[in-house]
Amino acid sequence: MSFPFQNRDEPLQIICDLASNDNILLDVYGEAGIGKSRLLQEAKLRIQKRNPRALVLILDIAPIQSVQDRPAALLQTLLDQAGGKLCLNGRNNEEEAESLVVQLNELAAQIPVYLMFDTTETLQNDVEFWDWVHLYITEPLVIERKVRQIYAGRVPVPWRRFELRRAVRLLPLGPITPVDASRALAEQVLRKNNPTLGEKDLQLAVDIALEFSFGHPLLSETLAAYIAKHWPTTLPLPQFKKELCIQAVAPFIRQHLFQDIPAPWDKGLWWASVLDWFDPTILQQYLKRVMPELKDQPDYFFIREVARLRMQNTVIWQERRGDRLHGLIQDVVRQCFKTMDVKEYQRACMAAAETFEAIAQEFNAEDSYRKQFLDEAAVYYQRWQSLEEMTK
Numbered sequence: 001m002s003f004p005f006q007n008r009d010e011p012l013q014i015i016c017d018l019a020s021n022d023n024i025l026l027d028v029y030g031e032a033g034i035g036k037s038r039l040l041q042e043a044k045l046r047i048q049k050r051n052p053r054a055l056v057l058i059l060d061i062a063p064i065q066s067v068q069d070r071p072a073a074l075l076q077t078l079l080d081q082a083g084g085k086l087c088l089n090g091r092n093n094e095e096e097a098e099s100l101v102v103q104l105n106e107l108a109a110q111i112p113v114y115l116m117f118d119t120t121e122t123l124q125n126d127v128e129f130w131d132w133v134h135l136y137i138t139e140p141l142v143i144e145r146k147v148r149q150i151y152a153g154r155v156p157v158p159w160r161r162f163e164l165r166r167a168v169r170l171l172p173l174g175p176i177t178p179v180d181a182s183r184a185l186a187e188q189v190l191r192k193n194n195p196t197l198g199e200k201d202l203q204l205a206v207d208i209a210l211e212f213s214f215g216h217p218l219l220s221e222t223l224a225a226y227i228a229k230h231w232p233t234t235l236p237l238p239q240f241k242k243e244l245c246i247q248a249v250a251p252f253i254r255q256h257l258f259q260d261i262p263a264p265w266d267k268g269l270w271w272a273s274v275l276d277w278f279d280p281t282i283l284q285q286y287l288k289r290v291m292p293e294l295k296d297q298p299d300y301f302f303i304r305e306v307a308r309l310r311m312q313n314t315v316i317w318q319e320r321r322g323d324r325l326h327g328l329i330q331d332v333v334r335q336c337f338k339t340m341d342v343k344e345y346q347r348a349c350m351a352a353a354e355t356f357e358a359i360a361q362e363f364n365a366e367d368s369y370r371k372q373f374l375d376e377a378a379v380y381y382q383r384w385q386s387l388e389e390m391t392k
Helices: 009-016 036-050 062-066 070-081 093-108 127-144 162-167 179-193 199-213 217-229 237-257 265-272 280-290 299-311 327-340 342-360 368-390
Strands: 025-029 055-060 113-118 148-153 168-172 315-317 323-325
Touching: 009 025, 009 036, 025 036, 036 055, 036 113, 036 148, 055 070, 062 070, 070 093, 070 127, 093 113, 093 127, 127 148, 127 162, 162 168, 179 199, 179 217, 199 217, 199 237, 199 327, 217 237, 237 327, 265 280, 265 299, 265 327, 280 299, 280 342, 299 315, 323 327, 327 342, 342 368
Parallel strands: 025 148, 025 168, 055 113, 113 148
Antiparallel strands: 315 323
């Protein structure tokens, strides 16, 4: 079952009306399962409903990563998608790309033409590939300003060329909002999978799904489907929520939110979810308290890994303080971690408090930074205390 298209009217309108406000190049990005591919498919339907002659090409980048000659594979995919409206004319990839650009521009003078690239993150690190695409396809089309181009992936495409950086509009895609839209999605899945649910049970089940999904469409769908099969439950509610995290939320996090996160960072990010903010030094001191396997790792190990996690949009930069896990990822992981193993979460809160307290001791008593870090330590001590009272 694919989740219904909900509450994406604004980004959908931006795509459908691309070029009407001086925009011809759009980069849509967001977490796995947040609805990027669904948005592109819905945009294609709307565009072709508005003008049945419109040419909308959606290219999935993922299959290209297993091909040695990626530019050739991209061109062939374009040709296959076009349904006979394009042809390849050239002795090499560059000449064929130039020919396709000319043909696309000629078509765009008569009908709307949209070129959409999906799952761009699968080739995020192939700079040579993106340089080729940008030089021979993206930039020539941007210069002519006839063909609308949309790129979609977990993180923005590496826009290295000045003309493209100046032209591109970034469009982050977040959880479905407002709350009513998230509720409608979870409720629809629950009704479909368990039509015997009474209204009271249904609303409680929806509340539980949203408590752990934070409006993430695919996670909301996954949790609602799981709850529908196990609801009403004979377990006490706290125990049911713990089972939900073990059986559905934690596997979803590993499969989708922590894609391509190698050990030990797959485990480390669970612990990092407890921290409201950090820099590589704070993260290093904290993780060494909770992950003994990292005790012998040097400074550059943490600096390098935080930089890599930023590139993957798992960790984001906050101007006021430093780094943190991406908001949605942190919300989901933190809630799951706390529910699944409250004792370990308590240990994490205590380790965070001790970390900030130890950093505070490095400053003189009158230094404002000392108070800032002591205040941070107090936050985690308070969280530890509240959990201590809950577990008594």
